[in-house]
Amino acid sequence: MRKLMLGNEAVARGAYEAGVTVATAYPGTPSTEITENIAKYDEIYSEWSPNEKVALEVAIGAAISGARAICSMKHVGLNVAADPLFTVSYTGVNGGLVIAVADDPGMHSSQNEQDSRFYALSSKVPMLEPSDSQECLDFVKRAFEISEKFDTPVILRLTTRIAHSQSVVELGEKIEYKLKDYKKDAGKYVMMPAMARMRHVEVEKRMAALRSYSDITNLNVIEWGRKDIGIITSGISYQYAKEAFGEASFLKLGMVYPLPDNLITRFCEQVENVYVIEELEPFIENHVKKLGIKVTGKDKLPVLGELSANLIREKLLGTKAPEGYSIDVQVPGRPPVLCPGCPHRGVFYVLNKLKLTVSGDIGCYTLGALPPNEAIDTCVCMGASVGIVHGMEKARGKELNKKTVAVIGDSTFIHSGITGLIDIVYNKGNSTVLILDNSITGMTGHQHNPATGFTIKGEPTKQVDLVKLCNAIGVERVRVVDPFDLHETEKAIKEEIKSDEASVIIFQRPCALLKHVKYGKPLRINTEKCKKCRACMRIGCPAIVEKGSYLEVNQALCVGCELCTKVCKFHSFEKAGDICE
Numbered sequence: 001m002r003k004l005m006l007g008n009e010a011v012a013r014g015a016y017e018a019g020v021t022v023a024t025a026y027p028g029t030p031s032t033e034i035t036e037n038i039a040k041y042d043e044i045y046s047e048w049s050p051n052e053k054v055a056l057e058v059a060i061g062a063a064i065s066g067a068r069a070i071c072s073m074k075h076v077g078l079n080v081a082a083d084p085l086f087t088v089s090y091t092g093v094n095g096g097l098v099i100a101v102a103d104d105p106g107m108h109s110s111q112n113e114q115d116s117r118f119y120a121l122s123s124k125v126p127m128l129e130p131s132d133s134q135e136c137l138d139f140v141k142r143a144f145e146i147s148e149k150f151d152t153p154v155i156l157r158l159t160t161r162i163a164h165s166q167s168v169v170e171l172g173e174k175i176e177y178k179l180k181d182y183k184k185d186a187g188k189y190v191m192m193p194a195m196a197r198m199r200h201v202e203v204e205k206r207m208a209a210l211r212s213y214s215d216i217t218n219l220n221v222i223e224w225g226r227k228d229i230g231i232i233t234s235g236i237s238y239q240y241a242k243e244a245f246g247e248a249s250f251l252k253l254g255m256v257y258p259l260p261d262n263l264i265t266r267f268c269e270q271v272e273n274v275y276v277i278e279e280l281e282p283f284i285e286n287h288v289k290k291l292g293i294k295v296t297g298k299d300k301l302p303v304l305g306e307l308s309a310n311l312i313r314e315k316l317l318g319t320k321a322p323e324g325y326s327i328d329v330q331v332p333g334r335p336p337v338l339c340p341g342c343p344h345r346g347v348f349y350v351l352n353k354l355k356l357t358v359s360g361d362i363g364c365y366t367l368g369a370l371p372p373n374e375a376i377d378t379c380v381c382m383g384a385s386v387g388i389v390h391g392m393e394k395a396r397g398k399e400l401n402k403k404t405v406a407v408i409g410d411s412t413f414i415h416s417g418i419t420g421l422i423d424i425v426y427n428k429g430n431s432t433v434l435i436l437d438n439s440i441t442g443m444t445g446h447q448h449n450p451a452t453g454f455t456i457k458g459e460p461t462k463q464v465d466l467v468k469l470c471n472a473i474g475v476e477r478v479r480v481v482d483p484f485d486l487h488e489t490e491k492a493i494k495e496e497i498k499s500d501e502a503s504v505i506i507f508q509r510p511c512a513l514l515k516h517v518k519y520g521k522p523l524r525i526n527t528e529k530c531k532k533c534r535a536c537m538r539i540g541c542p543a544i545v546e547k548g549s550y551l552e553v554n555q556a557l558c559v560g561c562e563l564c565t566k567v568c569k570f571h572s573f574e575k576a577g578d579i580c581e
């Protein structure tokens with residue numbers, strides 16, 4: 001059967017067909033749909049883990065005990081999971097272990113543009129890279145075979161355009177995978193120095209075997225064409241290069257680590273000019289150069305952002321992109337903005353008003369850095385807001401003390417904010433942490449987390465009580481506030497930042513896009529009452545828009561949350577049906 005599938009969906013199907021029984025992940029664009037789709041298979045135990053490190057550890061446990069397991073994350077998640085990654089490379093596996101990692105060239109939804117291929121190199125873990133949805137499915141299955149054949153975890157690297165593009169996939173049959181026997185083996189699985197030293201020797205032997213395998217596997221293929229140009233490429237860059245160069249010869253690499261030295265050398269000997277076409281860093285290019293081969297690559301192609309067929313034509317062939325249709329329509333700009341009815345809006349309105357220094361975090365609420373609120377000063381990585389506010393206060397003492405807060409979401413707090421808060425308490429900090437609890441992992445598309453009370457399959461489960469959790473780690477000043485109560489929001493923040501001890505304010509109001517959230521009818525502005533003071537614009541609701549010299553409410557956007565009524569002193573906002581025309 002053939003089916004049009006997203007790359008991520010095809011990875012999920014590949015895991016199913018490979019007989020995976022345990023799948024773990026922390027959501028992160030562009031990888032999220034892998035585990036969302038795996039969770040649809042009843043046969044596979046799936047979970048959203050609190051963070052990527054835990055996700056990988058759970059998958060390692062499953063693999064060591066004899067099952068096939070897959071763990072998925074975005075590129076920055078691999079930083080969080082790096083600790084177990086480097087050591088599972090030493091222990092090896094038992095049942096197969098695949099780590100699916102999605103990089104985000106161009107940073108469509110990420111805070112950096114790191115290239116995960118270097119993790120394969122530095123952790124000595126083989127890496128496969130598919131170039132379409134069919135390969136996403138096929139390579140997952142191949143990755144499990146390699147994992148078990150060489151007793152190693154295998155990284156499957158995707159990029160945004162592979163993860164989120166659709167192409168036709170031929171579905172296969174699910175194999176009946178028999179759990180492997182588990183045998184206690186401290187020399188293999190207990191990585192104390194004496195054992196680890198011996199396992200490192202095994203890793204080096206495995207790398208030598210994998211290098212030989214890379215030379216002969218059909219994951220790496222030569223497509224002969226014109227011999228004046230030979231292109232070495234992989235992943236989505238292969239698709240772009242095919243479009244730009246057509247009849248050239250290609251060495252398409254499906255296994256990007258370890259690279260096939262002999263195959264590369266043979267290919268390059270038979271073509272006149274070698275080009276390496278890859279997104280981000282010159283990972284393949286540097287390796288080819290080390291083999292003593294002259295190549296054209298990053299001297300002409302950018303290391304920033306995504307490639308495209310047009311960019312490759314322009315930079316390598318010096319030709320302009322073919323003329324396309326020009327559409328004579330100005331598409332309105334759509335700057336990123338918190339949704340109408342967003343529960344975070346009230347907090348950012350108040351933070352802007354109080355002119356505090358705010359360390360922010362990863363999630364929808366990062367948008368609080370943008371106009372009109374411009375309330376956030378820093379955003380580094382998941383969970384960083386809490387440590388950063390503590391560092392700022394310790395470094396600048398009185399100057400910043402009691403003028404700073406950290407802002408973090410419920411899911412992010414559990415991911416890695418909680419350890420920062422323990423640090424504040426333990427080291428006698430007095431920072432105030434605002435947990436914006438919208439009862440879901442919002443930015444990645446509504447995934448459950450330990451604070452929502454539901455599993456990935458929507459089953460009710462124990463819910464982490466954030467108040468008790470903060471109390472338990474030693475925060476005595478914890479209060480819960482509705483962020484749409486602007487008076488109480490301001491009062492709570494002012495009081496807590498004055499405190500001489502660590503404090504937490506949990507702003508609880510569910511994401512406006514959750515199904516069960518129902519507000520009233522849309523509002524409109526009564527122009528007879530409106531004094532054009534524009535105070536309502538400061539909450540930054542996209543439903544309030546300019547109309548000539550007046551403002552109006554876009555009825556299609558307004559969700560009737562009534563936050564605007566709390567900032568308009570002239571009571572100009574009314575229910576849409578309340579005004580006599």
Ligand code: SF4
Nearest residue numbers: 530531533534536568
């Ligand atoms: S805050 Fe009220 S009075 Fe001021 S511009 Fe908005 S609707 Fe008009």
Ligand code: SF4
Nearest residue numbers: 541558559561562564
């Ligand atoms: S216009 Fe007012 S009621 Fe409508 S979504 Fe915006 S803040 Fe909420």
